[in-house]
Amino acid sequence: MQDRTTNRMLYSLKVAGPQTAAALADRLDITAVAVRQMLGRLHEGGLVAFEDSRESVGRPKRFWHLTDAGNAQFPDNHAGFTADLLASVSSVFGEAGLDRLISHREQATLSQYRAALDPIHSIEGKVEQLAEIRSAEGYMAEARRDPNGDLILIENHCPICVAAKACQKLCRSELEVFQAALGPDVTVERFEHILKGARRCAYRIRPTSKGQLAMKL
Structure with missing residues (x-):
């Protein structure tokens, strides 16, 4: 069973779209370390995936988004x-x-x-x-x-x-x-x-x- 913070993370990705772990940490008011741990578990469960995007000079940023299985966590009204x-x-x-x-x-x-x-x-x-x-x-x-x-x-x-x-x-x-x-x-x-x-x-x-x-x- 998913905890409340994990559900909030899924909801945030649903409403706001792809985000970095740092952005999710700010939005959910938790540490980036905790966010990355939850993202890892959700990724293993097939609920989220990521894409790396190079927006400027330096390391690319990793943006996380919901998979089809992640979207399926939300109601479909039968x-x-x-x-x-x-x-x-x-x-x-x-x-x-x-x-x-x-x-x-x-x-x-x-x-x-x-x-x-x-x-x-x-x-x-x-x-x-x-x-x-x-x-x-x-x-x-x-x-x-x-x-x-x-x-x-x-x-x-x-x-x-x-x-x-x-x-x-x-x-x-x-x-x-x-x-x-x-x-x-x-x-x-x-x-x-x-x-x-x-x-x-x-x-x-x-x-x-x-x-x-x-x-x-």
Whole structure:
């Protein structure tokens, strides 16, 4: 059984991505020696791996990251069962039946999100609330601004990843739900995607010309 500090290390690698042992030590507030010992055990267990990167003159830095087995330590919301169920729906009811099922899920989710977001007037507040909702659903989400001032919604984990690989319409549906929930004053663009090999899913939210006018008024 993993101890609390080891779980915190796995969580940090999940949320913040590849890090050096020194960075992990600072983040977890423990010694670098203790971090290297834990990384060694996790490496032997197949949960982490490393890549050496030469960023400047001198010795290369070793960056640690989660393996597939490490990522599997986080909840998947019974995604294997969901993937099988979606395959069965498609087999029995055809693609049209599967589309109806996804559409029903999309509308139910949109209704829930709108109920939570509509009372909030600022776009930033809406995105922050959406991040809280998605975190409660297991996506380890956060909202932030990038250096250009764009709002970014980041999801560090995908609890339906197995199902989404089997049915990529689920990902397209989520993007459409975000756009509808946040409203016509913004555009939502996914620029990092787990299913395309990224560590996380990330969405850029920008005001439309109408939204920019509303902000000025």
